[in-house]
Structures are given as C-alpha cells and as structure tokens.
Amino acid sequence: MNYQVNEKGYYGNYGGAYVPEMLVPNVEELRQNYLKIIYSENFQKEFNDLLRDYVGRPSPLYLAKRLSDYYKTSVYLKREDLNHTGAHKINNTIGQILLAKQLGKTRIIAETGAGQHGVATATVCALMGLECIVYMGETDIKRQSPNVARMKLLGAKVIPALCGSKTLKDATNEAIRDWINNPINTHYIIGSVVGPHPYPDMVARFQSVISAEIKKQLNEKIKRDYPDYIIACVGGGSNAAGAFYHYLDNKNVALIAVEAAGKGIDSGFSAATMVLGRPGIIHGSKTMLMQTEDGQIIEPYSISAGLDYPGVGPVHANLFDTGRAKFVTATDDEALKAAFLLCKLEGIIPALESAHALAYLDKLNAKENEVVVVNLSGRGDKDLATYIEKINSD
Numbered sequence: 001m002n003y004q005v006n007e008k009g010y011y012g013n014y015g016g017a018y019v020p021e022m023l024v025p026n027v028e029e030l031r032q033n034y035l036k037i038i039y040s041e042n043f044q045k046e047f048n049d050l051l052r053d054y055v056g057r058p059s060p061l062y063l064a065k066r067l068s069d070y071y072k073t074s075v076y077l078k079r080e081d082l083n084h085t086g087a088h089k090i091n092n093t094i095g096q097i098l099l100a101k102q103l104g105k106t107r108i109i110a111e112t113g114a115g116q117h118g119v120a121t122a123t124v125c126a127l128m129g130l131e132c133i134v135y136m137g138e139t140d141i142k143r144q145s146p147n148v149a150r151m152k153l154l155g156a157k158v159i160p161a162l163c164g165s166k167t168l169k170d171a172t173n174e175a176i177r178d179w180i181n182n183p184i185n186t187h188y189i190i191g192s193v194v195g196p197h198p199y200p201d202m203v204a205r206f207q208s209v210i211s212a213e214i215k216k217q218l219n220e221k222i223k224r225d226y227p228d229y230i231i232a233c234v235g236g237g238s239n240a241a242g243a244f245y246h247y248l249d250n251k252n253v254a255l256i257a258v259e260a261a262g263k264g265i266d267s268g269f270s271a272a273t274m275v276l277g278r279p280g281i282i283h284g285s286k287t288m289l290m291q292t293e294d295g296q297i298i299e300p301y302s303i304s305a306g307l308d309y310p311g312v313g314p315v316h317a318n319l320f321d322t323g324r325a326k327f328v329t330a331t332d333d334e335a336l337k338a339a340f341l342l343c344k345l346e347g348i349i350p351a352l353e354s355a356h357a358l359a360y361l362d363k364l365n366a367k368e369n370e371v372v373v374v375n376l377s378g379r380g381d382k383d384l385a386t387y388i389e390k391i392n393s394d
C-alpha cells in the first residue's frame with residue numbers, strides 16, 4: 001500500500017484536477033515543472049536557507065514534562081508555533097514563492113478565510129518583492145480585521161469577494177477567475193493540501209520538513225526515530241500531512257487526525273468532514289466534502305477559524321478510507337479546555353486549531369512507556385479575544 005499521490009494525481013479514489021478548461025494550461029505548467037524545480041540543487045539550498053534563517057527552523061521538539069505527568073505518558077510537542085508568523089503555513093508559502101520565481105511569475109494571488117494564509121502569503125511576497133493580491137470574503141474581512149491590517153501592512157492588496165455567503169468559497173471562486181484572466185504572469189498560492197493536482201502533493205512536500213525534523217529529533221532524544229502516536233489537527237490538512245509524511249509507511253506509528261466538531265457533530269455547527277461528508281468535488285479535487293443532498297457545500301463552523309473548511313485534502317480522504325489514519329473530533333469546549341491546560345501546565349498558549357489536537361490526549365490512554373508527538377501547529381496570540389471571552393464567561 002502506498003499513500004502517496006500516483007502519477008495521475010490520485011490518492012486512491014481521491015484527488016485529480018477538476019478544473020475549468022481555461023485553467024488547464026496553468027495547472028499543467030505546474031504539474032510538468034514542480035518536481036524538477038523543487039528537487040534542483042538551487043531550489044533546495046534557497047528553501048533550506050530561508051527555513052533556517054527566516055522561519056527559524058528547525059522548530060524544537062519539546063518534551064512537555066508536566067503535561068506528560070498529567071497524562072502519565074511521554075508527550076512531545078512539535079513547536080510550529082515558534083515559526084516566524086506563528087504557524088506552519090509559512091513553510092508552504094516560502095516553497096511556493098520560490099517556485100513561482102523559478103517559473104518567472106511576477107504576480108501572486110491567494111484566497112484566505114480567516115486571513116492566516118493571506119498573512120503568510122503577504123509575508124513571502126514582501127520578502128521577495130512580488131505583487132500580492134489576496135481575495136477574501138466580505139464577511140470574513142469584517143470578522144478578521146487584525147489579519148486584514150497585517151496583510152495591508154505587508155503590502156498586499158485585499159480584494160473583497162461580494163458573492164454568495166461572502167466567505168472562503170466565494171474568495172476561492174474570485175481567485176480562480178483571476179488566474180484564468182492572468183495565466184502568464186501569475187502564480188496562485190494555495191494554503192493547504194487541497195486544490196487540483198499537483199497542489200496537494202506539492203504542499204505536502206513543503207510541509208514534510210515537519211516529520212523530517214521529528215525523525216531526526218526523536219533519534220537524538222530517544223534513540224528511535226519514530227513515536228507511537230502522532231496527533232495533528234485537520235482543517236484542509238497541511239500540518240497533519242507534514243507531520244505524517246515520513247511515517248506514512250511506518251505501521252508502528254498510529255496517525256491521529258483531529259477534526260473540529262464545533263458545537264457538536266449533530267448540532268448543525270461543525271466542521272467534521274469525515275463524519276458528516278461524502279465524496280464530492282471542491283476546489284478542483286475529488287475528496288470528502290460536507291454537502292447537502294443536492295451537492296451544495298454546507299457552510300462549516302468551528303471556534304477556530306483555521307479548521308472551518310468544508311472539505312479535507314484528498315490525501316486525508318484516502319488515509320481515512322484505507323484506515324491508515326484514525327480520524328477523531330474535538331468540540332469547541334474540549335479544545336478550549338485543552339488550550340487552558342497547556343497554558344497552565346507548560347506556559348505555552350496554543351492556537352485554537354492546535355488545541356483540538358491537544359484535546360485528544362484526554363481520550364488517547366497512551367501507556368507510560370509510549371511516546372506521543374502532538375503537532376503544535378500555531379501559537380494562540382491570534383485567539384486571545386476568544387480566550388478572554390471564555391475566561392470572562394466562567
């Protein structure tokens with residue numbers, strides 16, 4: 001069994017490139033060039049230099065002693081929260097901006113929901129001096145004003161999507177329209193392991209630095225390069241794909257993906273795609289998707305902005321189907337509780353997204369001699385308003 005993408009762009013039954021005819025040349029250009037460019041000596045040097053000196057990698061693998069005592073096992077945190085801009089998203093945007101430069105592109109477009117991918121994209125555009133246009137739903141612009149300010153400060157132009165629910169999927173439509181109209185000079189930076197082939201594979205490769213480092217760091221710490229469990233939260237699935245990547249074929253490692261149950265699976269306010277979804281097409285690929293009887297996308301909900309995506313990357317749909325990864329959920333309340341516990345026990349304020357992964361420690365029942373790695377995908381500064389609201393309501 002191989003869990004990587006095949007030459008046709010599929011993970012089992014999922015993936016592919018379901019794009020309008022007008023977009024085929026753009027996607028083809030990427031498909032024909034991405035591996036050649038990524039694995040060239042020049043690219044690897046520039047990518048790794050920037051990951052070290054600009055992002056601050058390798059991110060530490062930290063043995064959380066008090067959290068380990070609490071759960072009576074060994075819990076290591078992979079500290080993606082310590083990256084420049086505060087999350088794992090920068091690993092991917094650095095990779096894609098270098099690729100765009102190699103392809104001779106001068107203009108970058110992206111879409112963003114909560115604004116985190118928009119900020120990561122605006123950051124690398126400033127770094128490289130490329131024009132940056134970010135599409136964002138008008139509703140999201142109102143809800144996420146600090147991130148809109150950050151993008152503008154970094155020199156990006158934020159264009160509101162005024163159609164439909166004025167959220168992420170509408171921003172995606174605008175970005176696709178832009179790309180069709182500007183095929184020659186523009187690269188579209190997608191922020192997770194979603195979109196038409198080769199995006200899911202490309203993004204997973206950029207994020208795979210996470211598990212490459214975990215292997216090396218565990219080897220130094222416990223003289224074994226794998227843990228018993230890796231836990232990661234899943235929105236589109238890029239931090240999980242990166243944390244799982246080098247362990248996909250190592251069956252000694254249980255891979256655990258945590259989706260957002262929101263106010264509860266059956267509440268109508270949730271983003272638990274694997275529980276509530278069925279196969280469908282979103283963002284140019286076939287995958288699991290939350291949809292109505294007649295195929296309309298259901299608006300997802302989670303307390304964490306980064307997890308309220310109605311689909312999931314095709315790699316994860318396949319890991320779910322094959323049983324290679326276990327998919328579980330955490331509610332808003334469970335995530336908040338886990339976030340507060342980490343603050344109190346370790347002095348680390350996690351992103352609400354990452355708190356969903358932490359919440360599963362409550363149910364894992366790992367043995368004392370087992371080793372658990374939790375991918376701490378981001379820091380919680382951006383979630384302070386939500387945390388304060390919770391403190392005041394208790």
Ligand SMILES: *Cc1c(COP(=O)(O)O)cnc(C)c1O
Nearest residue numbers: 192235236237238239306353378
């Ligand atoms: C965006 C984000 C996520 C969700 O995206 P994935 O592609 O599923 O990783 C998770 N954690 C943080 C901190 C994020 O910013």
